[in-house]
Amino acid sequence: MSKVLIIGAGGVGSVAVHKCAQIPEIFTEIHLASRTKAKCDAIAESVKTRTGITVPTYQVDADNVPETVELIKKIKPDLLVNLALPYQDLTLMDACLETGVNYMDTANYEPLDEAKFEYKWQWAYQERFKEAGLMALLGSGFDPGVTNVFAAHAMKHHFDEIHELDIIDCNAGDHGQAFATNFNPEINIREITQRGRYWERGEWVETDPLAWSMDYDFPEDIGEKKCYLMYHEELESLALHIKGLKRARFWMTFSEKYLTHLKVLENIGMTSIEPIEYNGQMIQPIKFLTAVLPEPGSLGPLTKGRTCIGNVMKGIKNGKEKKLYVYNICSHEAAYKEVGSQAISYTTGVPAMIGAMMMLTGKWTGKGVFNMEQLDPDPFMEALNKHGLPWKEVEL
Template sequence: MKRNVLIIGAGGVAHVAAHKCAQNNILLGDIHIASRTVTKCDAIIASIREKDSQCGPGQLKAHALDALDISATTALIRETGCQIVINAGSPFLNMAVMSACIEAGAAYLDTAIHEDPAKVCEAPPWYGNYEWKRREECSQAGVTAVLGVGFDPGVVNAYGRFALDTYFDKVDSIDIIDINAGSHGRYFATNFDPEINFREFTSTVWSWEKNQWKANKMFEHRQEWDMPVVGTHATYLTGHDELHSMSKHLGVPNIRFWMGFGEHYINVFNVLNNLGLLSEKPVRTAEGQEVVPLKVVKAILPDPASLAPTYSGKTCIGDLVKGSKDGKKQEVLVYNICDHKTCFEEVGSQAISYTAGVPVVAAAMLIADGQWDVGHMVNVEELNPAPFIELMNRMGLVTRVRDASGDRVLEPQKERASLTVEDQSDAQVLVGHFGYQQSTLAEQRMTG
């Protein structure tokens, strides 16, 4: 049983993760939040107290930390007695925080692939450039490291694994579709860190097609999808973290990621990009000052966390899986609907942060409970998705499935006729252990 959690970062995802850890601290114990700006950590703790999110007794403590300082992070993990570290900070921090976890013997979780500040849209498989090189170290130290366990990457990886194992004999394609049908009311803003957001789109867009990597240009391929609740939206083929691991582990010949963009976003993005304002390379001003254009743009755009109070509408993210079962063609959509306003009322965040923050805490709980405490490095699709989906249903992030039989809440125990007796027993234990005070939130999102 692992207890006490250290959350690295104090942005929107860290805010949600802290609230959810506090809601479940009977299992997770003390909650520590660390960032270079300790006042942001203090603000998250104040929000937890204001929302009365803490379920049981335990510490809520803020710490000032430069997470690139491996020795300082290692020392903080040891001083606080934290056995689980949630890296909800910038992807630039991944390898440093992972190193500290290996040194301190703490489980490691993150929500995005590592990034080198000097490189964008790296050659696939991207995980092979950084995280996967540390596999042996994790195994030797007996450290559980679950990579990319936000929503996308993360939940969509689990959806792909669950669909493949449950509904199909053969899968031909997985199309991951991410639609934000909400409105924040600002002229222009990004829903998460602008620097990371723009870096996803300024170079090669990689997709996995016919069992090989295909290079594309941003906004080159457009597709309209009719999705539950949010309706029909235009999306564009985009490179994304989960493709780099799902292509390796699932044995599916075609895996693509589609993200919804409005014309206004595309126009602003193209202007900024064509002017060179999205470049990660430093330039020198006439006054001799060196600046990075992308960091300047980030500095003048709204903080994504500030969008939450006025955000309205819903998100829809899911996996459209096509293949065959018993020789017949089969199509299944596994998805989630999340409401911006409901998220703000519960934890003071918008839905983009909520959908990333809930899964990483669910994963932490499964590590604490032992079910995902595997003692080595894994991507989400390498783990049993059933308890993960079941737990998120009870934490307010409800999964649904749409197929030839209709549209319904996905309850893994009922859907998986192939579950072993041992797996069913584990799932029943999970329901009993984590079922407290989550049903109302789940019911809200099932109907919302």
């Protein structure tokens, strides 16, 4: 018997709640809270129709620790799953420490006024979680998340040392909109417009934003796509935890159309996080832009095609060089049919459910703050195959 409290009723929260409801023997009670209760109610209604499971819903401001503590005390969950925004990571970790509840999320903390993707703020909670005898699992989405587990799996079963790692994230889907982001627009644009960064021989090398690209031929008829080098948060923990790693890079595909729109928005200042005065009010242009762009959730019925996300890893096994590609392909249409969301939310919400399952079933335990690659990859890899994100591995 286990009780989970999920915070955040966006695209990812919706998938995670639907997937948890498919496994009532593990998730005996699912509670959902977010800033806007109506969004929680809409998810609860869809879950009820699809699975017959009732999900109690609540309004909460996760930036407010006392308010969140009160909600946690009322529900008394075994685990809090943070699927709100990265800005809420620290307040939710504080609320978990105050109430003695385990914590999990899918994205690392980011200060509102600075687009910085670093684990330092959350790693600083290590001692407090250890002393409280609690576990915090960071980044249980796809990337970060599954990509970290793919690396841990390769390390455990295929390599003595991994020397080169390229994480390649391809969205070969199309939603037919002139410009839209597949997850929260503000977080997405902040991430893409920052300077590129990769790990090489023990140090970080910087590039201009999206300045480097390569063509990659994706499997199963997805074909060749242009991928751009960018910084992604899992590189930081993987560079620390994967033995022998000499180079680690992250690549993402973008269409010409997407990049042209982004460039124009950037050039006219619409992606800026610097507050400006408008009609006597201070606003961040990116927040205004987020409000006018399509909600990622609305792209579900419109998106066709597939995603393909995986790790290309080169290293040594028994003194011989080896190159391995581990990947998952996910269909936007199949995800929509199953849980009413497109594949970007699906590929994040499913690993969020699996991370929660690992913690609630005791397959992953520990005291302190953990990144995904620090835990045994086997039960997680098995669960991916079982719960909608089957993976393949090929020697290149």
